[in-house]
Amino acid sequence: MHEMSLCESIVQILEDExxxxxxxxxxxxxxxxxxxAGVxxxxxxxxxxxxxxxxxxxxxxxxxxxxxxxxxxLACSRTVAVTQRFDACPYCGGYQLQVTDGEQLRIKDLDVE
Ligand SMILES: [Zn+2]
Incomplete structure (x- = not known):
């Protein structure tokens, strides 16, 4: 489970901050x-x-x-929505897709005291 090590890096960032x-x-x-992101x-x-x-x-x-x-x-020359990395294009059914968004994992903000 790589989520555990992701959480460890988050805590590391929080302590540094x-x-x-x-x-x-x-x-x-x-x-x-x-x-x-596969998380x-x-x-x-x-x-x-x-x-x-x-x-x-x-x-x-x-x-x-x-x-x-x-x-x-690439075939449709348009941005399409995908929910999984190896999804086919919802319009043409092809697999010539380059992921442009949805791979991020980042801390947006924190509440602290
Ligand atoms: Zn397509």
Missing amino acids: SRRQGFRRVLRVRLEIGQL EPEAMHFGFEAVTHGTIAEGAALEIIDLPGAAWC
Whole structure:
């Protein structure tokens, strides 16, 4: 489950930020996760709770914002919506798709004190 190590890197970022910005506790983390990032939101919640134990983010709420996937279809010359990495184009049924959006995983903002 790679979500666990993703959560560990998030906590690392939070601890670095707390030193830089001088906050002592993280109350809420809003994460943007693209549909094509290959990340299971439920596993993120589970991992987050486990790895924040005993850190500045212990008890913090994790909010996940789902971002839709998009790809450029070479055959149709248009941007199409995709929900999985190896989806076919919904218009022509082809597989000449280049993913253009939906692979991100990033911290959008934090509530701290
Ligand atoms: Zn197409």
